[in-house]
Amino acid sequence: MRLRGGVSRLNDRLVGYLILVGSLLGIGLYFYLTFLSPWILLVIQISAFAAVAGMLAIMAWIGYTLATTPPPMPLEDFDEESSEEENAEI
Numbered sequence: 001m002r003l004r005g006g007v008s009r010l011n012d013r014l015v016g017y018l019i020l021v022g023s024l025l026g027i028g029l030y031f032y033l034t035f036l037s038p039w040i041l042l043v044i045q046i047s048a049f050a051a052v053a054g055m056l057a058i059m060a061w062i063g064y065t066l067a068t069t070p071p072p073m074p075l076e077d078f079d080e081e082s083s084e085e086e087n088a089e090i
Helices: 009-036 040-068 075-089
Strands: none
Touching: 009 040
8 A cells, every 4th residue: 555655554564563673672682781791780881871861961952942042922022913914914
């Protein structure tokens, strides 16, 4: 079955199954590295660093967005401008 843009549902299902199998393999590998391998401490340190760094990166992105985005227009000014535009169109 073809959808718009020539993308088939079979491709979507294949990608879904690949993500599912890859995720399960990743869980298995992480379990092995965390509980059965000789690099337990290193794996835990890397995991903790990645989790904290990811959260801090998201917080940095939010801060950057708040710092660089101009403040929104007050609602009173917006109402006045929209009514002026409506009057100009009439």
